[in-house]
Amino acid sequence: MSTHAHTPATATAASVRDGSASAMGVVQQCLDRIAVTDGRVNAFTSVLTERALKRAKAIDAHPRRARMKLAGVPFAVKNLFDVAGLPTLAGSKIERDAAPAARDAVLVRRLEAEGAVLVGALNMDEYAYGFSTENTHYGATHNPHDLSRISGGSSGGSAAAVAAGQVPITLGSDTNGSIRVPASLCGVFGLKPTFGRLPRTGSYPFVASLDHLGPFARSVADLALAYDLMQGPDRHDPACAQRDIEPVSDLLGRGAAGLRVAVLGGWFREMALAEALAATDAVAQALGTTRLVELPEVARARAAAFLVTCGEGGALHLDDLKKRAQDFDPMTRDRFLANALVPAAWVVQAQRVRHWFARRVARIFETVDVLIAPATPCTAPAIGTEWLDIYGKRLPARASMGLLTQPISCIGLPVVSVPLWGMNPQEPHLPIGVQLISAPWREDHGLRVAAQLEAMGLCSAPVASFARAL
Amino acid sequence: MDHGAYIDAAASTLGLNLTQEQRSGVTLYFGLAASMAELVNGLPLDAADESGNVFVPVPPLAAEAAE
Numbered sequence: 265m266s267t268h269a270h271t272p273a274t275a276t277a278a279s280v281r282d283g284s285a286s287a288m289g290v291v292q293q294c295l296d297r298i299a300v301t302d303g304r305v306n307a308f309t310s311v312l313t314e315r316a317l318k319r320a321k322a323i324d325a326h327p328r329r330a331r332m333k334l335a336g337v338p339f340a341v342k343n344l345f346d347v348a349g350l351p352t353l354a355g356s357k358i359e360r361d362a363a364p365a366a367r368d369a370v371l372v373r374r375l376e377a378e379g380a381v382l383v384g385a386l387n388m389d390e391y392a393y394g395f396s397t398e399n400t401h402y403g404a405t406h407n408p409h410d411l412s413r414i415s416g417g418s419s420g421g422s423a424a425a426v427a428a429g430q431v432p433i434t435l436g437s438d439t440n441g442s443i444r445v446p447a448s449l450c451g452v453f454g455l456k457p458t459f460g461r462l463p464r465t466g467s468y469p470f471v472a473s474l475d476h477l478g479p480f481a482r483s484v485a486d487l488a489l490a491y492d493l494m495q496g497p498d499r500h501d502p503a504c505a506q507r508d509i510e511p512v513s514d515l516l517g518r519g520a521a522g523l524r525v526a527v528l529g530g531w532f533r534e535m536a537l538a539e540a541l542a543a544t545d546a547v548a549q550a551l552g553t554t555r556l557v558e559l560p561e562v563a564r565a566r567a568a569a570f571l572v573t574c575g576e577g578g579a580l581h582l583d584d585l586k587k588r589a590q591d592f593d594p595m596t597r598d599r600f601l602a603n604a605l606v607p608a609a610w611v612v613q614a615q616r617v618r619h620w621f622a623r624r625v626a627r628i629f630e631t632v633d634v635l636i637a638p639a640t641p642c643t644a645p646a647i648g649t650e651w652l653d654i655y656g657k658r659l660p661a662r663a664s665m666g667l668l669t670q671p672i673s674c675i676g677l678p679v680v681s682v683p684l685w686g687m688n689p690q691e692p693h694l695p696i697g698v699q700l701i702s703a704p705w706r707e708d709h710g711l712r713v714a715a716q717l718e719a720m721g722l723c724s725a726p727v728a729s730f731a732r733a734l
Numbered sequence: 735m736d737h738g739a740y741i742d743a744a745a746s747t748l749g750l751n752l753t754q755e756q757r758s759g760v761t762l763y764f765g766l767a768a769s770m771a772e773l774v775n776g777l778p779l780d781a782a783d784e785s786g787n788v789f790v791p792v793p794p795l796a797a798e799a800a801e
Binding site: 381564567568571582585586590598602604605608613615616617622696 | 752787790
C-alpha cells in the first residue's frame with residue numbers, strides 16, 4: 265500500500281505545495297495508518313485527531329501554503345514535549361495530575377510554522393530514564409520490524425512510529441542515547457545535534473546538563489530539513505547557544521567528499537557484538553577508511569555521564585520520591601531513589617572528568633571530521649530481556665543499550681545514527697545503527713556522510729512490513 | 735563495600751522513607767553509582783581542571799524580557 269505516510273516528508277510537502285495533494289488528505293491517511301497499526305506497535309499515547317484535521321484544513325487554505333517547507337506533513341512528538349491542552353506526561357503516571365500545557369513546545373511551534381501538522385504524542389520510558397520503552401503505565405512499545413522485541417528507548421515511540429510508517433518525522437530527546445538507541449533498534453535515521461543547538465523550551469527535563477532534543481526520519485533529507493527548521497536560539501533555555509541558524513539541507517549533495525573519516529576503536533569495539541562490528545566495518549569500507557582512532561578514558565567518561573544523570577535526575581524528582589514513590593514506574597523507581605542519595609562530591613568530580621574528556625576529544629577532531637562507531641552493542645533484544653552477554657561479561661541488558669552512546673552525549677557531540685540491515689545473518693530482518701560523530705556544531709559533516717551512505721544504498725529506513733506480526 | 739549505613743542516613747536526612755522492597759533495589763543501584771564514582775575519582779585531576787558547566791549571568795534587559 266503506497267500512502268503519504270510511506271512517502272518522504274519532502275515529497276509530501278511538495279505535493280501539498282503544488283496542490284496535487286491536500287493536507288487534509290495526507291493527515292487523514294496518516295490517522296488511518298495509526299489506527300490500523302498502533303494496536304500492535306503501541307507507539308502513541310495520544311492521537312490528536314481533532315486538532316490535526318483542523319490544522320490540516322487551515323494549511324490547505326493558508327495563503328503561504330505554496331511556500332511552506334513542511335506543508336501538510338504529519339509529525340508526532342515524544343510525550344515529554346508540551347502539547348497545548350495536554351498534561352506533559354514524560355512517560356509517567358504522576359504527571360497525569362499536572363495542569364495541561366498552556367502552549368506547544370518551541371520545536372513543535374517551529375515545525376508547525378512551516379506547515380507541519382502534529383498528530384500525536386508518543387510513548388517513552390518514564391521520565392526518559394531507560395533504553396527500552398517497556399513502560400509499566402502505558403505498555404511496551406513494540407519494534408515494528410519484530411513485534412516481540414523492544415523498540416529501544418527512551419524515545420521508543422518516536423522511532424517506532426517512523427519505522428511503522430505512521431508518520432515520516434518525529435521528535436525525541438537524547439540524554440545518554442535516547443535518540444540513537446531506538447533509531448538503531450527500529451532501523452530509522454536519528455539526529456542528536458550538538459548540546460545547546462536546539463532549544464528545549466517546553467519539554468520536560470531529565471538531566472539539564474545532558475538533555476538534547478532532535479528528530480527521527482526515514483530519509484536523510486527529511487532528517488536534515490526538520491533539523492534546519494528547528495534551529496535558532498531561544499532565550500528561555502539557558503543551555504541553548506546563541507548561534508545563528510546554520511542550514512545543512514543544501515549541503516547534503518556534497519557527500520563525504522573532502523571529509524576525514526576514522527573508526528573508533530577500544531571501548532567502541534570491545535562493547536560491540538558481531539553485528540555491530542559488521543555494520544561499523546561496512547560503513548568504514550563504503551567510505552574507504554581503514555584509520556582507527558581511540559578516545560582516552562572512555563569508561564571514565566561514561567561513568568561521568570552516569571553520575572551526572574544520577575545527581576540531576578534524582579534531585580529533580582526528590583519531592584515526588586518523598587511523597588509518592590509508589591506512583592513511579594517500578595522500572596525506574598529504585599534507580600531514582602538511589603540517585604537522590606548520590607553525594608555531591610561524586611557529581612562534581614563527574615562534571616570535571618566530563619570537561620577533561622571533552623578537551624582531549626577536541627584535539628582528536630583537529631585531524632578527523634567524522635568518527636564511526638556502533639550505536640548499540642547488538643540488534644533489538646526480546647521484550648523482557650534482563651541480561652546481555654558481551655564477550656563473557658554478563659551485563660544488564662537495558663542499561664547496556666547505551667554503552668556506546670553515553671560517552672559521546674557526555675560531551676555533547678553531534679551524532680547521526682544511520683540504519684543498516686542484514687548484519688546478523690541469524691536475524692536478517694533486524695536493523696542496527698551506526699553513529700556518525702562530528703565535532704561540536706558540525707552536524708553538516710555527519711549528515712553529509714549519512715546522505716552519501718544512503719545514496720550508495722548501504723543505509724535505508726524502509727517501512728515495516730509487519731510480516732512477523734504476532 | 736557496604737553502603738547500608740550511608741543509605742539509611744542520607745535517606746533519613748532527605749526525608750525518603752524507603753520500604754524494605756525499595757531498599758534492596760536502592761542498595762543495588764547505589765552500589766552501581768559507587769562503582770562509577772571509583773572510575774571518575776580514579777582520574778588524576780588538578781585544581782585547574784574545572785567543571786565544564788559555566789554559569790551565564792543574566793543581564794537586566796534579558797531578565798526583564800524573560801518574565
